[in-house]
Amino acid sequence: MSGNMKLTLKVWRQKDAQSAGKMVTYPAENISPDMSFLEMLDVVNEGLIHKGEEPIHFDHDCREGICGMCSLYINGRPHGPKRAITTCQLHMRSFKDGETITIEPWRAAAFPVIKDLAVDRSAFDRIQQAGGYISVNTGGVPDANSTPIPKVIADEAFNSATCIGCGACVAACKNASAMLFVSAKITQLGLLPQGQPERYRRAQSMVAQMDEEGFGSCTNTGACEAECPKEISLTNISRMNNDYLSAKLFREEEVHHTGE
């Protein structure tokens, strides 16, 4: 195993949400092309700790592309230069020896920086809490096969359900819009028969919360779709707009009350 790559990292360091941040340059040496991007940062951090310096803080957890925790704006792109992957699945073989790599946190007012490269994405949770579910209690539900769902519909719902909530769509958008994220859940549940009773109410509640959190508007640029690690399609946004407008035009009485 050759660990022979040498890189220069320009990293955003910011002590906490209140402090001002700045770019700091670090060398990264003995990097193997088989390392993931996060493993490369681990190596740099081990070096910093040995020197008694604070390691670069970044969010990460499963390291297999599914938990949605890792973020990082790498050379101006969420999750780096490759399509349809998260940062933990990005490997150093995607970079050239000697390259300078710029690493920044997600940039969006609704995602304030916590420290260095980690941001607060709890706005996403609050949007889901506002209505991203089917209201069903535990137990006493019908047999699973008593609700047949055509395979094409189930597959379509699944495609929307694959969203990992990483926030790359927001980070990629010049307006920091969260429409792709929100529309994915609205579409998943709106396509399924179980989701019909609350379909229009759900669209209104989630959109209202999204606006309250300070995300920007969608202008159909498509950067979100292009940078989404799970390739969530813009079609979701069309569906969401459709449900939202239908709700506004025809079903106001069902949806005006969002709280419990």
Next chain:
Amino acid sequence: MSLDGKVPQGPLADKWSKHKFNLKLVNPANKRKYEIIVVGTGLAGASAAASLAELGYNVKAFCFQDSPRRAHSIAAQGGINAAKNYQNDGDSVFRLFYDTIKGGDYRAREGNVYRLAEVSVNIIDQCVAQGVPFAREYGGLLDNRSFGGSQVSRTFYARGQTGQQLLLGAYSALNRQIHAGKVKMYTRHEMLDVVVVDGQAKGIVTRNMITGSIDTHAGHAVLLCTGGYGNVFYLSTNAIGSNVTAAWRAHKRGAYFANPCYTQIHPTCIPVTGDHQSKLTLMSESLRNDGRVWAPKTVEIAEKLQKKQITAAQVAEEDRDYFLERKYPAFGNLVPRDVASRNAKEMADEGRGVGASGLAVYLDFADAIKRLGEDTVKAKYGNLFDMYIQITDENPYKEPMRIYPAVHYTMGGLWVDYNLQTSVPGLFALGECNFSDHGANRLGASALMQGLSDGYFVIPYTLGDYLAKIGPAKVDTNHPAFAQTKQDVIDHVNRLISLKGTKTTNEYHRELGHIMWEYCGMARTEEGLKKAKEMIQALKADFWKNAIIVGKNEEVNASLERGGRVADFIELGELMVDDALMRRESCGGHFRVESQTEDGEALRDDENFAFVAAWEFMGENQPEKLNKEELVFEAVHLSQRNYA
């Protein structure tokens, strides 16, 4: 001491219904007078928190991640079992029960396992009602596939992302209760201790991972749903954050730790490439439905493959050893995980491994692609193949995957009785955090089942019984036990912060992992285990002298978080070795070299070891005390496992 698992008397099939009727109830108007603490919000925790809040209890839920949706349950790929018999292929509750008992090598508790099989059918109904997009047939009904250790198709799945979809279902139920104000959610909070008052769990101490604030929380009961401890091996398929700290600190406050040496080694992981590696990635067991496992027949061919002088495709059919199909014709590539793992290791030990390190065997899809076409294979396993390509830079559509066993799931955990209560009243453990349902080896697609069974369908009943008995009067955080426990936590944190040595906690962790894998991994000997114990004790002493932690408590501090977790892993590691040393038999994935059949298969010793080993903490640096729960088998006969 002999422990009572409190399994109800009577016929197996009636135990749970009868027990539910006998459990005391809390009336709806009184439920709101109780406060429940749930730690961890994966499948077990999120489903428990949501279900209890639905019933009317007030719930405080905690997780160390930034959102409950990140819990490691999200990474489970393959599927979830349920005895629905939708396929009309002979499945039944009893067969799922039987397969699970046998798969666990007769080291699980019958009553619990039967209940798991019984409620499995409700789990699928529940998840579908929540909008979990399981795979469907064209007719609109649910699709199933088969998994290791079973001869029926009872596994429900959502492509290769079943865990994600199930967790998002539970997360949505949790969100609904957060919105309704019945659950107060604390993210980026790490539990560092349990508060015990008069022998009962009454609260926890947490550290706010943003501010460093160390706080106490009181409740009528505490539920630990904090997952497994596979990261004791450093390299495992677990998320980096997965840790044993909550369970371990609970152990030190009196909760027995059961069967700690039972670790599942999963056969189909992507092999290790180098020292930099931070974790291993699992390829779903479902791949073995269509992929064929083989190694070259001779060492000579293996060496040529290792040096890349030839490719796998150039190895003639007669030079390939499809060792699982050869040795276990009835189950073939779908033998249970421990059997598949041990056989892969044997190939490598004989020098017949492939890949640069020789620590791998092939999982070949060439036949499946020929038979089904590349499009069908892509539709079934596409995302798994993509992931493999991403990590290895090799294309499994063109050449076989390389796989090797890796640490995946821990069957040991906090000891619980039939009600999921630990040896500390008021302290419950759910999901992978407890030891109860998988015996010495976990079958595929049963982890998700247990997490959701415990959370949705068991704890809502059994917790009520405990609460009804203690009544709604609350011990609040002004009780001196809270201040004392909080001070203990602060002292521990300060001790860590003051370490200004030369070795990073990551380096200690990696060293621990090497010791555990080498001496307490897939094969163990008395001699090796004794050596490991000494090495771990030395490592622990060195840690508290030479480790380095940077930064302070009052800030985001990953170095401190990791330091605390590694210190706990080291202590647990020693207990795992003690447990493995005591258990002089082979069972499940735990292979004691001294105990094997003439054919080299695992040899159980039912006469001496048909018990649960529940270890009791006796004080710092004191030997732990072994308590035994005898396992009684009424419905199944103990027999040598045979998958041929």
